[in-house]
Amino acid sequence: MPTLNSLTADNLLTEKEILTILDLAFKLKAQKKAGKRPQLLAGKNIALLFEKTSTRTRAAFTVAANDLGAFPEFLGKADIQFGTKESLEDTAKVLGRMFDGIEYRGAKQSVVDGLAQHSGVPVWNGLTDEWHPTQMFADLLTLKEHFGYLKGLTVCFVGDGRNNVANSLTIGCLKVGVNVVIIAPKQLQPAANIVDIAQQCSQISGATYFVSDNIEDVKGADAIYTDVWVSMGEENQYEERIKLLKNYQVNEALMTATGKKSVFLHCLPAFHDLETEVGKEVYHSYGLAELEVTDAVFRSKDSLVFDQAENRMHTIKAIMVASYHQL
Template identity: 60%
Template sequence: MNHFYGKSFLQESKFSATELNYLIDFAIHLKALKQKHLPHHYLEGKNIALLFEKSSTRTRSAFTVAAVDLGAHPEFLGKADIQLGSKESVADTAKILGSMFDGIEFRGFKQANVEALAKYSGVPVWNGLTDKWHPTQMIADFMTLKEHFGKLKGLTLAYVGDGRNNVANSLLVTGAILGVNVQIGAPADLQPAKDVIALAQQAAQQSGAQLLITTNPQAAVTSADAIYTDVWVSMGEKVDYHQRIDALLPYQINQQLLAATGKEGTVVLHCLPAFHNLQTSVGKQFMADYELSALEITDEVFQSSRSLVFQEGANRMPAIKAIMAATLGNLFIPDALFK
């Protein structure tokens, strides 16, 4: 039996705490197999389509290496190669790709597109990121926390910055499902949408997780075991950069905010890329009119022993590997585990 076989992985709220914990633990197991150079070709002979409307470093690399490690062949299709909704409907594209490939990854803008791919392709579809959700990132994030703390339930995770982007949405809902307390600090107009909050509250009622959404950054990080942030302007978003920076500077992860947790063992997470110094042209452009050397996180914190960002980034690969192997591999997973 394989409880996950044939399922798509489109958003976290469609999965239970037991299922998400299984994927996290399976990812940790697959990471160990890789480190010991033990083969795990669960997808031998499979062909995987990697659809990218948005550019990518970690997601593309993780899916490619994960597929190869599992014995599958990945085929990259960039925005110049796919015509989703422009020259060809998503449904038509899905039917053709589903007839040629055994699984499809999609990284793009509309959540409706990844859902249509899953509906019409007839094969498992994995959400590599949309404007609404970032579920593969969540398996890596909570995997990192479990590796570090040895548990998840009862931890407190704070997120500060742009609180209504895909990462904040996913952290709030996933944390609530897993029994992790989630505290979001963001300006009122950058807080999660009502439907996202409703999903999280519903999950929290079952798990016992405590949720807090506040405009006060110090209150948001109080007693946090981990503080998480993301870039202040999402890919493709058209905003007034000056207005956004002015609004979010109080939410920058720096030594002062880290101290406000009241805990010595608080760790720091970031899904990357991060504007923690002046070593990027985009970062320099954002900071040109300010006397700043960093935006959402200071270099001092980013490079410190508190930071797990590179462990977190590397964990994207085993996390994605676990998702693909569980949903497409011929694994024996007793259904009794999920009752």
């Protein structure tokens, strides 16, 4: 395939591009495990533009760039004048003159699209409110590592079915032939535009797409995926979300209800115990020691959450390499 150039949204990817990047990620991961660091981006300068906080995305891009011989530069919300004294277009043009690539993590999809339009260099979406493509690649790599194949698997996302992780997981899976089930209360089901894209992908690949509010529809799932009930920027909605989602918690009974040996997936962070400030606040306010997933499931041998976290780095490496080298 030609170079990927920018990666701003999952719906812009083809099946061939997804599978090629996954193959490259396998290769780069094996090389890293063998102690090899091919300098495929030697001398390139990478801007890491963060308007939202991060653990995995920031760490993964930083280590991936260093491993490949590039120089990452973190630019936090308070570090530059982007959005306050300087427009998106002007910022994009300035950064494009100085850097060879830009990662953006923030709220608005229009921002990452604008950076790609005006910067003249590859731009990668590290998360927006609509899409989270680097997470999708890590998820698919994890599934393929565990099962040995992708086409024909069934992934069931349980919880807030209209968030960015659910959107990216849905489109990425359907494009490569993985069946997708979204189980969420009606108020938190996918937006109409996402459903339209998903149905188009389903028709092309032959994978099935199903949205339900019935928790019993987990039956037959090879993987159960969940995410936090309250995303960044929605911190005032805990009471409402708990009421809506308390019956959608991923627990041992739900994992058993799949009727097969299913794996558990989560993009992290996860509220599965009381070892965080937020977890303690929720417990004191609502009496819940676990939210979207129980500690037993999170720590079980069927949980692949830390494989997913590591694979963020390997797939981000592949995405960046694909932006500069024809594959």
